[in-house]
Amino acid sequence: MAKTTEVQDHDLVGLRETPVYQAEASVQHIVSDLKRVVALDQTIEQKQREMTQWMIGCILGAIAVFIALIVASGLSSAMTIALVIVLIGLIGGIIVTSRKRGQYVAINIPNYRYQLLPKLLTMLVRDMDKQAPVSTHLVLNPPLRIQKCTFDGPHPHRSGWNLKRYDDQWLTLEGELLDRTRFQLLCTESWVTAAGWKRGRSGKRKYKTKSKSKGFELALALRVPRKKYGALPVLTPAAREAIQLPKTCSLKRLEVEDNSLYLRVKMLPPPENPDVQVEQLYQAITLMFLSLYHILNLAKVLSDDKTEAS
Structure with missing residues (x-):
């Protein structure tokens, strides 16, 4: 592992493919490497929290739009279609953020x-x-x-x-x-x-x-x-x-x-x-x-x- 603790996207991909740290080195070298592992896990947890927040936002938005479609009366056809499109987009957002969150949960150390x-x-x-x-x-x-x-x-x-x-x-x-x-x-x-x-x-x-x-x-x-x-x-x-x-x-x-x-x-x-x-x-x-x-x-x-x- 590199000495820098900056985490790149390829590090997350590598962890998903090979979730193992392996070395035969001095204690000082291994402890230095582990600082990078810590930084990697902190990045994973941060992205997991971000996906959770986005997913909750999409869920709340979808609920609000769904209620608006049911409760609101006298909406024009164009407005109704627009709200349906927004609802479909929010449902898609829920699916995407849920999958992304699951990916981060799977590699959380x-x-x-x-x-x-x-x-x-x-x-x-x-x-x-x-x-x-x-x-x-x-x-x-x-x-x-x-x-x-x-x-x-x-x-x-x-x-x-x-x-x-x-x-x-x-x-x-x-x-x-x-x-x-x-x-x-x-x-x-x-x-x-x-x-x-x-x-x-x-x-x-x-x-x-x-x-x-x-x-x-x-x-x-x-x-x-x-x-x-x-x-x-x-x-x-x-x-x-x-x-x-x-x-x-x-x-x-x-x-x-x-x-x-x-x-x-x-x-x-x-x-x-x-x-x-x-x-x-x-x-x-x-x-x-x-x-x-x-x-x-x-x-x-x-x-x-x-x-x-x-």
């Missing part, structure tokens, strides 16, 4: 995604060579997209309803820390959409669609020098006690090998507020790193003791 990444990189770079490359894959479109659907079938609890599940692995982050530990962080967001016919209070059947967030799955893998942490396998029985997580997270899997650690947690859906989403994700990921390094530090102490004893 979830704010927490580009807000979380700089915070994570700022945290990690403290223990990295500042020029060391970090591999980053950041998905920029929302999770409810057909290509992210991993299940589509009958609802297990509602007869006649259909259930779709969406799993969106939206962040992959890989790099090496100063102690030569390699890390890989994966963030996946899951949603379910249930759809079917439901009878309302009036007795009429209506087709309903409900979407619900199922939260996040966070996975962190560390690969470490075997000589430095040779006592890792010994800690396997007690490793779970070293894991400290926020109340919003639960431990799903922990693997301790002779030169690697793997931690996977499930995080409850945070509130819709992007700031809260970023803070909860950042806190969870930070504690995941700290927990695994607590295990590594214990292994290092045991390894050093064995070396001294021998």
Whole structure:
């Protein structure tokens, strides 16, 4: 991405075709690129608001013209024809602005995604060579997209309803820390959409669609020098006690090998507020790193003791 934050029309087209930011570069370079992503999303949101305002204006205008045609009497044929033409034009405006607004909604970037990444990189770079490359894959479109659907079938609890599940692995982050530990962080967001016919209070059947967030799955893998942490396998029985997580997270899997650690947690859906989403994700990921390094530090102490004893 270019260094300038000025957004061009071709950027919006490019985002629609390839909604991904991918790079293998220094933290400073990636953070600079993300400023452009922020500017791009702000442009999208501004255009979305503009289309919404134009659409509302067209709707109100069409209603006013329609009422005028019904209520007003004694209009000349020419005036009536003119009002009908205006009404048709306003209806066309509603259709066009609605479609344009839908296009901007489809490429609107979830704010927490580009807000979380700089915070994570700022945290990690403290223990990295500042020029060391970090591999980053950041998905920029929302999770409810057909290509992210991993299940589509009958609802297990509602007869006649259909259930779709969406799993969106939206962040992959890989790099090496100063102690030569390699890390890989994966963030996946899951949603379910249930759809079917439901009878309302009036007795009429209506087709309903409900979407619900199922939260996040966070996975962190560390690969470490075997000589430095040779006592890792010994800690396997007690490793779970070293894991400290926020109340919003639960431990799903922990693997301790002779030169690697793997931690996977499930995080409850945070509130819709992007700031809260970023803070909860950042806190969870930070504690995941700290927990695994607590295990590594214990292994290092045991390894050093064995070396001294021998």
